[in-house]
Amino acid sequence: MVTGPDGVERFRALHRGRAADDPLVLPGPWDAASARVFAAAGFPALATPSAGVAASLGYEDGATPADEMFAAVARIVRAVDVPVSADVEGGYGLAPKELVERLLEAGAVGCNLEDSTGAGLRDPAEHAEWLAGVREAAGGRLFLNARIDTFIRGVDAPEAAIERAAAYVAAGADCVYPIAAPVAVLPRLRAGIRGPMNVLALPGQGPSPAELGGLGATRITFGPGLQRQAEQAVREHARRLAAGPGR
Structure with a gap:
Protein backbone atom coordinates (compact mmCIF):
# COMPACT_ATOMS: atom_id res chain seq x y z
CA MET A 1 0.00 0.00 0.00
CA VAL A 2 1.47 3.36 -1.08
CA THR A 3 -0.32 6.36 0.41
CA GLY A 4 0.39 9.70 2.03
CA PRO A 5 2.86 12.42 0.99
CA ASP A 6 5.48 9.97 -0.23
CA GLY A 7 2.95 8.22 -2.44
CA VAL A 8 1.65 11.46 -3.93
CA GLU A 9 5.13 12.72 -4.70
CA ARG A 10 6.08 9.37 -6.19
CA PHE A 11 3.00 9.55 -8.42
CA ARG A 12 3.59 13.19 -9.36
CA ALA A 13 7.21 12.47 -10.27
CA LEU A 14 6.09 9.82 -12.76
CA HIS A 15 4.55 12.61 -14.88
CA ARG A 16 7.74 14.68 -15.10
CA PRO A 29 -7.88 -2.10 -12.13
CA TRP A 30 -11.51 -2.81 -11.31
CA ASP A 31 -10.87 -4.88 -8.18
CA ALA A 32 -8.04 -6.02 -5.91
CA ALA A 33 -7.23 -9.09 -8.00
CA SER A 34 -6.79 -7.15 -11.24
CA ALA A 35 -4.76 -4.53 -9.39
CA ARG A 36 -2.35 -7.21 -8.21
CA VAL A 37 -1.98 -8.50 -11.76
CA PHE A 38 -1.06 -5.05 -13.08
CA ALA A 39 1.32 -4.29 -10.21
CA ALA A 40 3.03 -7.67 -10.62
CA ALA A 41 3.53 -6.90 -14.32
CA GLY A 42 5.69 -3.93 -13.29
CA PHE A 43 3.46 -0.91 -13.81
CA VAL A 53 -15.38 -0.62 -10.93
CA ALA A 54 -19.13 -0.12 -11.44
CA ALA A 55 -19.30 -3.28 -13.55
CA SER A 56 -17.42 -5.27 -10.92
CA LEU A 57 -19.95 -4.13 -8.30
CA GLY A 58 -22.99 -4.84 -10.44
CA TYR A 59 -23.88 -1.24 -11.36
CA GLU A 60 -24.28 0.64 -14.59
CA ASP A 61 -21.65 3.28 -15.30
CA GLY A 62 -22.43 6.36 -13.23
CA ALA A 63 -24.79 4.53 -10.84
CA THR A 64 -22.31 3.37 -8.18
CA PRO A 65 -23.10 4.79 -4.73
CA ALA A 66 -20.27 6.91 -3.39
CA ASP A 67 -19.70 4.70 -0.35
CA GLU A 68 -19.26 1.63 -2.53
CA MET A 69 -16.89 3.39 -4.90
CA PHE A 70 -14.64 4.64 -2.10
CA ALA A 71 -14.69 1.19 -0.47
CA ALA A 72 -13.68 -0.42 -3.77
CA VAL A 73 -10.82 2.06 -4.18
CA ALA A 74 -9.65 1.32 -0.64
CA ARG A 75 -9.55 -2.43 -1.38
CA ILE A 76 -7.49 -1.82 -4.51
CA VAL A 77 -5.07 0.48 -2.64
CA ARG A 78 -4.57 -2.12 0.12
CA ALA A 79 -3.84 -4.84 -2.43
CA VAL A 80 -0.80 -3.27 -4.11
CA ASP A 81 2.45 -1.53 -3.35
CA VAL A 82 2.18 1.14 -6.07
CA PRO A 83 0.33 4.48 -6.00
CA VAL A 84 -3.35 4.41 -7.03
CA SER A 85 -5.34 7.28 -8.49
CA ALA A 86 -9.13 7.03 -8.30
CA ASP A 87 -11.78 7.96 -10.85
CA VAL A 88 -14.56 9.46 -8.74
CA GLU A 89 -16.68 10.71 -11.63
CA GLY A 90 -18.13 14.15 -10.87
CA GLY A 91 -17.46 13.97 -7.14
CA TYR A 92 -20.82 12.51 -6.09
CA GLY A 93 -22.16 15.91 -5.06
CA LEU A 94 -19.68 16.12 -2.19
CA ALA A 95 -18.24 19.43 -1.06
CA PRO A 96 -14.53 19.74 -1.90
CA LYS A 97 -13.37 19.20 1.69
CA GLU A 98 -15.43 16.04 2.15
CA LEU A 99 -14.42 14.70 -1.25
CA VAL A 100 -10.74 15.15 -0.41
CA GLU A 101 -11.20 13.52 2.98
CA ARG A 102 -12.92 10.51 1.45
CA LEU A 103 -10.17 10.09 -1.17
CA LEU A 104 -7.43 10.31 1.44
CA GLU A 105 -9.24 7.86 3.72
CA ALA A 106 -9.36 5.40 0.82
CA GLY A 107 -5.62 5.85 0.29
CA ALA A 108 -5.78 7.40 -3.18
CA VAL A 109 -2.88 9.59 -4.28
CA GLY A 110 -4.88 11.31 -7.01
CA CYS A 111 -8.30 11.59 -8.55
CA ASN A 112 -10.04 11.92 -11.88
CA LEU A 113 -12.90 14.46 -11.93
CA GLU A 114 -15.15 15.00 -14.97
CA ASP A 115 -16.81 18.19 -16.16
CA SER A 116 -20.19 16.91 -17.31
CA THR A 117 -23.33 15.42 -15.82
CA GLY A 118 -26.32 13.62 -17.25
CA ALA A 119 -27.59 17.06 -18.20
CA GLY A 120 -24.50 17.86 -20.28
CA LEU A 121 -21.32 19.88 -19.94
CA ARG A 122 -20.87 21.97 -16.84
CA ASP A 123 -20.18 25.67 -17.14
CA PRO A 124 -16.37 25.80 -17.38
CA ALA A 125 -15.99 28.80 -15.06
CA GLU A 126 -18.16 27.20 -12.39
CA HIS A 127 -16.36 23.88 -12.75
CA ALA A 128 -12.98 25.60 -12.52
CA GLU A 129 -14.11 27.27 -9.30
CA TRP A 130 -15.12 23.90 -7.89
CA LEU A 131 -11.78 22.37 -8.92
CA ALA A 132 -10.02 25.25 -7.19
CA GLY A 133 -11.91 24.33 -4.03
CA VAL A 134 -10.77 20.71 -4.34
CA ARG A 135 -7.19 21.86 -4.88
CA GLU A 136 -7.34 24.16 -1.86
CA ALA A 137 -8.77 21.40 0.34
CA ALA A 138 -6.18 18.90 -0.89
CA GLY A 139 -3.15 21.13 -0.77
CA GLY A 140 -0.38 18.96 -2.17
CA ARG A 141 -1.93 15.71 -0.96
CA LEU A 142 -3.67 14.69 -4.21
CA PHE A 143 -2.78 14.73 -7.91
CA LEU A 144 -5.77 16.27 -9.66
CA ASN A 145 -6.63 15.02 -13.17
CA ALA A 146 -9.36 17.20 -14.71
CA ARG A 147 -11.36 15.33 -17.34
CA ILE A 148 -12.67 17.39 -20.26
CA ASP A 149 -15.82 15.92 -21.79
CA THR A 150 -16.29 18.13 -24.84
CA PHE A 151 -15.52 15.40 -27.38
CA ILE A 152 -18.00 12.94 -25.86
CA ARG A 153 -20.64 15.67 -25.63
CA GLY A 154 -20.65 16.59 -29.31
CA ALA A 165 -7.94 23.02 -20.05
CA ALA A 166 -6.55 26.50 -19.47
CA ALA A 167 -9.24 27.25 -16.91
CA TYR A 168 -8.72 23.98 -15.07
CA VAL A 169 -4.93 24.29 -15.00
CA ALA A 170 -5.31 27.83 -13.64
CA ALA A 171 -7.61 26.38 -10.96
CA GLY A 172 -4.87 23.96 -9.87
CA ALA A 173 -5.32 20.82 -11.97
CA ASP A 174 -2.09 18.84 -12.27
CA CYS A 175 -3.16 17.17 -15.52
CA VAL A 176 -6.03 17.48 -18.00
CA TYR A 177 -7.83 14.67 -19.78
CA PRO A 178 -9.67 15.47 -23.02
CA ILE A 179 -11.35 12.08 -23.10
CA ALA A 180 -11.99 10.49 -26.51
CA ALA A 181 -10.15 13.24 -28.37
CA PRO A 182 -9.62 12.09 -31.97
CA VAL A 183 -6.06 11.06 -32.71
CA ALA A 184 -5.85 13.66 -35.46
CA VAL A 185 -6.33 16.57 -33.03
CA LEU A 186 -3.85 15.43 -30.38
CA PRO A 187 -0.96 17.56 -31.75
CA ARG A 188 -3.24 20.62 -31.71
CA LEU A 189 -4.28 19.89 -28.15
CA ARG A 190 -0.67 19.36 -27.11
CA ALA A 191 0.32 22.70 -28.60
CA GLY A 192 -2.46 24.51 -26.77
CA ILE A 193 -2.44 22.78 -23.39
CA ARG A 194 0.00 23.62 -20.63
CA GLY A 195 1.20 20.74 -18.48
CA PRO A 196 0.56 16.99 -18.58
CA MET A 197 -2.16 15.60 -20.85
CA ASN A 198 -3.95 12.29 -20.32
CA VAL A 199 -5.08 10.42 -23.45
CA LEU A 200 -7.52 7.51 -23.65
CA ALA A 201 -6.27 4.39 -25.44
CA ALA A 233 -12.62 -13.58 -22.17
CA VAL A 234 -14.70 -15.01 -19.32
CA ARG A 235 -17.80 -14.91 -21.52
CA GLU A 236 -16.06 -16.94 -24.21
CA HIS A 237 -14.87 -19.51 -21.68
CA ALA A 238 -18.39 -19.74 -20.26
CA ARG A 239 -19.87 -20.38 -23.69
CA ARG A 240 -17.41 -23.20 -24.36
CA LEU A 241 -18.14 -24.78 -20.98
CA ALA A 242 -21.89 -24.47 -21.48
CA ALA A 243 -21.64 -26.09 -24.89
CA GLY A 244 -20.33 -29.26 -23.33
CA PRO A 245 -17.46 -31.64 -24.25
CA GLY A 246 -16.26 -31.57 -27.80
CA ARG A 247 -18.26 -28.48 -28.77
Whole structure:
Protein backbone atom coordinates (compact mmCIF):
# COMPACT_ATOMS: atom_id res chain seq x y z
CA MET A 1 0.00 0.00 0.00
CA VAL A 2 1.47 3.36 -1.08
CA THR A 3 -0.32 6.36 0.41
CA GLY A 4 0.39 9.70 2.03
CA PRO A 5 2.86 12.42 0.99
CA ASP A 6 5.48 9.97 -0.23
CA GLY A 7 2.95 8.22 -2.44
CA VAL A 8 1.65 11.46 -3.93
CA GLU A 9 5.13 12.72 -4.70
CA ARG A 10 6.08 9.37 -6.19
CA PHE A 11 3.00 9.55 -8.42
CA ARG A 12 3.59 13.19 -9.36
CA ALA A 13 7.21 12.47 -10.27
CA LEU A 14 6.09 9.82 -12.76
CA HIS A 15 4.55 12.61 -14.88
CA ARG A 16 7.74 14.68 -15.10
CA GLY A 17 10.45 14.67 -17.73
CA ARG A 18 9.04 11.89 -19.87
CA ALA A 19 10.35 11.27 -23.37
CA ALA A 20 7.81 11.73 -26.15
CA ASP A 21 7.75 8.01 -26.92
CA ASP A 22 7.55 6.98 -23.26
CA PRO A 23 4.25 8.20 -21.78
CA LEU A 24 3.15 7.04 -18.35
CA VAL A 25 0.89 4.02 -18.89
CA LEU A 26 -1.67 3.55 -16.13
CA PRO A 27 -3.75 0.35 -16.33
CA GLY A 28 -7.23 0.54 -14.81
CA PRO A 29 -7.88 -2.10 -12.13
CA TRP A 30 -11.51 -2.81 -11.31
CA ASP A 31 -10.87 -4.88 -8.18
CA ALA A 32 -8.04 -6.02 -5.91
CA ALA A 33 -7.23 -9.09 -8.00
CA SER A 34 -6.79 -7.15 -11.24
CA ALA A 35 -4.76 -4.53 -9.39
CA ARG A 36 -2.35 -7.21 -8.21
CA VAL A 37 -1.98 -8.50 -11.76
CA PHE A 38 -1.06 -5.05 -13.08
CA ALA A 39 1.32 -4.29 -10.21
CA ALA A 40 3.03 -7.67 -10.62
CA ALA A 41 3.53 -6.90 -14.32
CA GLY A 42 5.69 -3.93 -13.29
CA PHE A 43 3.46 -0.91 -13.81
CA PRO A 44 4.62 1.88 -11.46
CA ALA A 45 1.13 3.19 -10.68
CA LEU A 46 -2.54 2.45 -11.39
CA ALA A 47 -5.66 4.50 -12.12
CA THR A 48 -9.08 3.04 -11.39
CA PRO A 49 -11.84 3.43 -14.03
CA SER A 50 -15.24 4.27 -12.57
CA ALA A 51 -17.08 2.29 -15.27
CA GLY A 52 -14.92 -0.80 -14.69
CA VAL A 53 -15.38 -0.62 -10.93
CA ALA A 54 -19.13 -0.12 -11.44
CA ALA A 55 -19.30 -3.28 -13.55
CA SER A 56 -17.42 -5.27 -10.92
CA LEU A 57 -19.95 -4.13 -8.30
CA GLY A 58 -22.99 -4.84 -10.44
CA TYR A 59 -23.88 -1.24 -11.36
CA GLU A 60 -24.28 0.64 -14.59
CA ASP A 61 -21.65 3.28 -15.30
CA GLY A 62 -22.43 6.36 -13.23
CA ALA A 63 -24.79 4.53 -10.84
CA THR A 64 -22.31 3.37 -8.18
CA PRO A 65 -23.10 4.79 -4.73
CA ALA A 66 -20.27 6.91 -3.39
CA ASP A 67 -19.70 4.70 -0.35
CA GLU A 68 -19.26 1.63 -2.53
CA MET A 69 -16.89 3.39 -4.90
CA PHE A 70 -14.64 4.64 -2.10
CA ALA A 71 -14.69 1.19 -0.47
CA ALA A 72 -13.68 -0.42 -3.77
CA VAL A 73 -10.82 2.06 -4.18
CA ALA A 74 -9.65 1.32 -0.64
CA ARG A 75 -9.55 -2.43 -1.38
CA ILE A 76 -7.49 -1.82 -4.51
CA VAL A 77 -5.07 0.48 -2.64
CA ARG A 78 -4.57 -2.12 0.12
CA ALA A 79 -3.84 -4.84 -2.43
CA VAL A 80 -0.80 -3.27 -4.11
CA ASP A 81 2.45 -1.53 -3.35
CA VAL A 82 2.18 1.14 -6.07
CA PRO A 83 0.33 4.48 -6.00
CA VAL A 84 -3.35 4.41 -7.03
CA SER A 85 -5.34 7.28 -8.49
CA ALA A 86 -9.13 7.03 -8.30
CA ASP A 87 -11.78 7.96 -10.85
CA VAL A 88 -14.56 9.46 -8.74
CA GLU A 89 -16.68 10.71 -11.63
CA GLY A 90 -18.13 14.15 -10.87
CA GLY A 91 -17.46 13.97 -7.14
CA TYR A 92 -20.82 12.51 -6.09
CA GLY A 93 -22.16 15.91 -5.06
CA LEU A 94 -19.68 16.12 -2.19
CA ALA A 95 -18.24 19.43 -1.06
CA PRO A 96 -14.53 19.74 -1.90
CA LYS A 97 -13.37 19.20 1.69
CA GLU A 98 -15.43 16.04 2.15
CA LEU A 99 -14.42 14.70 -1.25
CA VAL A 100 -10.74 15.15 -0.41
CA GLU A 101 -11.20 13.52 2.98
CA ARG A 102 -12.92 10.51 1.45
CA LEU A 103 -10.17 10.09 -1.17
CA LEU A 104 -7.43 10.31 1.44
CA GLU A 105 -9.24 7.86 3.72
CA ALA A 106 -9.36 5.40 0.82
CA GLY A 107 -5.62 5.85 0.29
CA ALA A 108 -5.78 7.40 -3.18
CA VAL A 109 -2.88 9.59 -4.28
CA GLY A 110 -4.88 11.31 -7.01
CA CYS A 111 -8.30 11.59 -8.55
CA ASN A 112 -10.04 11.92 -11.88
CA LEU A 113 -12.90 14.46 -11.93
CA GLU A 114 -15.15 15.00 -14.97
CA ASP A 115 -16.81 18.19 -16.16
CA SER A 116 -20.19 16.91 -17.31
CA THR A 117 -23.33 15.42 -15.82
CA GLY A 118 -26.32 13.62 -17.25
CA ALA A 119 -27.59 17.06 -18.20
CA GLY A 120 -24.50 17.86 -20.28
CA LEU A 121 -21.32 19.88 -19.94
CA ARG A 122 -20.87 21.97 -16.84
CA ASP A 123 -20.18 25.67 -17.14
CA PRO A 124 -16.37 25.80 -17.38
CA ALA A 125 -15.99 28.80 -15.06
CA GLU A 126 -18.16 27.20 -12.39
CA HIS A 127 -16.36 23.88 -12.75
CA ALA A 128 -12.98 25.60 -12.52
CA GLU A 129 -14.11 27.27 -9.30
CA TRP A 130 -15.12 23.90 -7.89
CA LEU A 131 -11.78 22.37 -8.92
CA ALA A 132 -10.02 25.25 -7.19
CA GLY A 133 -11.91 24.33 -4.03
CA VAL A 134 -10.77 20.71 -4.34
CA ARG A 135 -7.19 21.86 -4.88
CA GLU A 136 -7.34 24.16 -1.86
CA ALA A 137 -8.77 21.40 0.34
CA ALA A 138 -6.18 18.90 -0.89
CA GLY A 139 -3.15 21.13 -0.77
CA GLY A 140 -0.38 18.96 -2.17
CA ARG A 141 -1.93 15.71 -0.96
CA LEU A 142 -3.67 14.69 -4.21
CA PHE A 143 -2.78 14.73 -7.91
CA LEU A 144 -5.77 16.27 -9.66
CA ASN A 145 -6.63 15.02 -13.17
CA ALA A 146 -9.36 17.20 -14.71
CA ARG A 147 -11.36 15.33 -17.34
CA ILE A 148 -12.67 17.39 -20.26
CA ASP A 149 -15.82 15.92 -21.79
CA THR A 150 -16.29 18.13 -24.84
CA PHE A 151 -15.52 15.40 -27.38
CA ILE A 152 -18.00 12.94 -25.86
CA ARG A 153 -20.64 15.67 -25.63
CA GLY A 154 -20.65 16.59 -29.31
CA VAL A 155 -18.30 19.59 -29.16
CA ASP A 156 -15.65 18.63 -31.70
CA ALA A 157 -13.63 21.86 -31.92
CA PRO A 158 -10.28 21.35 -30.15
CA GLU A 159 -10.34 25.02 -29.13
CA ALA A 160 -13.22 24.29 -26.75
CA ALA A 161 -11.15 21.63 -24.98
CA ILE A 162 -8.11 23.92 -24.91
CA GLU A 163 -10.11 26.73 -23.32
CA ARG A 164 -11.41 24.42 -20.62
CA ALA A 165 -7.94 23.02 -20.05
CA ALA A 166 -6.55 26.50 -19.47
CA ALA A 167 -9.24 27.25 -16.91
CA TYR A 168 -8.72 23.98 -15.07
CA VAL A 169 -4.93 24.29 -15.00
CA ALA A 170 -5.31 27.83 -13.64
CA ALA A 171 -7.61 26.38 -10.96
CA GLY A 172 -4.87 23.96 -9.87
CA ALA A 173 -5.32 20.82 -11.97
CA ASP A 174 -2.09 18.84 -12.27
CA CYS A 175 -3.16 17.17 -15.52
CA VAL A 176 -6.03 17.48 -18.00
CA TYR A 177 -7.83 14.67 -19.78
CA PRO A 178 -9.67 15.47 -23.02
CA ILE A 179 -11.35 12.08 -23.10
CA ALA A 180 -11.99 10.49 -26.51
CA ALA A 181 -10.15 13.24 -28.37
CA PRO A 182 -9.62 12.09 -31.97
CA VAL A 183 -6.06 11.06 -32.71
CA ALA A 184 -5.85 13.66 -35.46
CA VAL A 185 -6.33 16.57 -33.03
CA LEU A 186 -3.85 15.43 -30.38
CA PRO A 187 -0.96 17.56 -31.75
CA ARG A 188 -3.24 20.62 -31.71
CA LEU A 189 -4.28 19.89 -28.15
CA ARG A 190 -0.67 19.36 -27.11
CA ALA A 191 0.32 22.70 -28.60
CA GLY A 192 -2.46 24.51 -26.77
CA ILE A 193 -2.44 22.78 -23.39
CA ARG A 194 0.00 23.62 -20.63
CA GLY A 195 1.20 20.74 -18.48
CA PRO A 196 0.56 16.99 -18.58
CA MET A 197 -2.16 15.60 -20.85
CA ASN A 198 -3.95 12.29 -20.32
CA VAL A 199 -5.08 10.42 -23.45
CA LEU A 200 -7.52 7.51 -23.65
CA ALA A 201 -6.27 4.39 -25.44
CA LEU A 202 -8.25 1.38 -26.59
CA PRO A 203 -6.53 -1.89 -25.66
CA GLY A 204 -5.33 -3.62 -28.79
CA GLN A 205 -6.77 -0.96 -31.09
CA GLY A 206 -5.48 2.23 -32.64
CA PRO A 207 -2.10 3.81 -31.98
CA SER A 208 0.20 2.24 -29.40
CA PRO A 209 0.98 4.12 -26.17
CA ALA A 210 4.37 5.10 -27.62
CA GLU A 211 2.68 6.48 -30.74
CA LEU A 212 0.17 8.41 -28.61
CA GLY A 213 3.10 9.78 -26.64
CA GLY A 214 4.64 11.01 -29.86
CA LEU A 215 1.37 12.80 -30.61
CA GLY A 216 1.38 14.60 -27.27
CA ALA A 217 0.17 12.26 -24.52
CA THR A 218 1.96 12.52 -21.18
CA ARG A 219 0.03 9.62 -19.77
CA ILE A 220 -2.23 6.87 -21.10
CA THR A 221 -5.33 5.39 -19.47
CA PHE A 222 -7.80 2.85 -20.81
CA GLY A 223 -11.10 3.63 -19.15
CA PRO A 224 -13.03 0.37 -18.66
CA GLY A 225 -11.37 -1.19 -21.71
CA LEU A 226 -9.26 -3.73 -19.84
CA GLN A 227 -12.17 -4.79 -17.62
CA ARG A 228 -14.36 -5.30 -20.69
CA GLN A 229 -11.66 -7.38 -22.37
CA ALA A 230 -11.43 -9.57 -19.28
CA GLU A 231 -15.22 -9.90 -19.15
CA GLN A 232 -15.27 -10.93 -22.81
CA ALA A 233 -12.62 -13.58 -22.17
CA VAL A 234 -14.70 -15.01 -19.32
CA ARG A 235 -17.80 -14.91 -21.52
CA GLU A 236 -16.06 -16.94 -24.21
CA HIS A 237 -14.87 -19.51 -21.68
CA ALA A 238 -18.39 -19.74 -20.26
CA ARG A 239 -19.87 -20.38 -23.69
CA ARG A 240 -17.41 -23.20 -24.36
CA LEU A 241 -18.14 -24.78 -20.98
CA ALA A 242 -21.89 -24.47 -21.48
CA ALA A 243 -21.64 -26.09 -24.89
CA GLY A 244 -20.33 -29.26 -23.33
CA PRO A 245 -17.46 -31.64 -24.25
CA GLY A 246 -16.26 -31.57 -27.80
CA ARG A 247 -18.26 -28.48 -28.77
